[in-house]
Amino acid sequence: MAEQPMIEMKNVTKVYDNGTVGLKNINLKINKGEFVVIVGLSGAGKSTLLRAINRLHDISEGDILIDGESITKAKSKNLRLMRRKIGMIFQSFNLVKRSSVLRNVLAGRLAYYPTWKTTFNLFTDEDKQRTYEALQSVGMAEKVYSRADELSGGQQQRVAIARVLTQRPEIILADEPTASLDPKTSRQVMEDLKMLNEKFDMTVVANLHSIELAKDFGHRVIGVRAGEIVYDGKMEDTPQSVFDNIYNGGKGKEED
Numbered sequence: 130m131a132e133q134p135m136i137e138m139k140n141v142t143k144v145y146d147n148g149t150v151g152l153k154n155i156n157l158k159i160n161k162g163e164f165v166v167i168v169g170l171s172g173a174g175k176s177t178l179l180r181a182i183n184r185l186h187d188i189s190e191g192d193i194l195i196d197g198e199s200i201t202k203a204k205s206k207n208l209r210l211m212r213r214k215i216g217m218i219f220q221s222f223n224l225v226k227r228s229s230v231l232r233n234v235l236a237g238r239l240a241y242y243p244t245w246k247t248t249f250n251l252f253t254d255e256d257k258q259r260t261y262e263a264l265q266s267v268g269m270a271e272k273v274y275s276r277a278d279e280l281s282g283g284q285q286q287r288v289a290i291a292r293v294l295t296q297r298p299e300i301i302l303a304d305e306p307t308a309s310l311d312p313k314t315s316r317q318v319m320e321d322l323k324m325l326n327e328k329f330d331m332t333v334v335a336n337l338h339s340i341e342l343a344k345d346f347g348h349r350v351i352g353v354r355a356g357e358i359v360y361d362g363k364m365e366d367t368p369q370s371v372f373d374n375i376y377n378g379g380k381g382k383e384e385d
């Protein structure tokens with residue numbers, strides 16, 4: 130199979146308005162079907178990196194290609210179409226708390242409808258079916274009519290995963306998906322992400338604080354420090370010393 134990168138970052142720099150450098154000259158290729166974990170100290174630039182990929186943050190320099198097409202240069206309609214290919218999972222779940230699980234998961238289809246249809250709730254039966262199946266895949270089908278704010282944190286994150294599954298993106302960006310969950314629930318959520326990766330061939334890029342989860346679920350690990358990539362390698366080839374170095378603020382760069 131030809132290796133067309135799903136995500137390609139070329140000389141990407143991000144400087145925030147206040148002058149903080151979030152990313153420094155990042156070059157990175159991620160292929161279809163990879164499960165990549167990004168590790169680094171707080172403030173290293175992990176969220177900035179992830180949010181640059183779907184243009185939640187505009188970058189200052191460089192170019193980002195999604196499936197071979199520049200998202201950096203994409204204009205409104207095209208940007209919308211490109212974003213449909215990218216699902217996002219947040220630490221804080223980002224559900225509409227007062228809405229039902231059903232409506233939250235259907236929202237994964239929003240980008241496929243013109244606004245007026247969604248305003249009038251004109252989702253197709255097929256999409257409702259898809260929603261139900263997605264909830265089944267994460268073991269949440271019996272909660273379909275519950276309000277989102279009646280669910281535990283772990284259940285909310287699983288609903289968020291069902292929403293992303295309903296969206297059927299090519300790429301999942303997960304920004305600290307387990308940071309507010311207990312260890313057992315965290316593992317369950319990571320299993321769900323693994324299912325999206327393996328069963329639906331979605332490319333997953335996840336920022337993780339937990340080295341243990343990173344090791345257990347990531348195929349490839351990218352270490353970030355002060356806005357730069359300081360390590361990039363297959364998980365199976367990555368010794369503990371790499372993690373120690375990244376988290377202990379070791380000097381110099383580890384090798385690719």
Ligand SMILES: Nc1ncnc2c1ncn2[C@@H]1O[C@H](COP(=O)(O)OP(=O)(O)OP(=O)(O)O)[C@@H](O)[C@H]1O
Pocket residue numbers: 145146147149150151169170171172173174175176177178
């Ligand atoms: N909106 C913003 N404006 C200015 N600086 C910002 C903004 N967001 C992030 N930064 C800065 O950019 C740098 C990278 O932040 P980022 O949130 O990407 O780090 P992180 O590795 O995701 O950290 P954490 O693990 O704590 O979420 C930090 O110095 C941070 O203070």
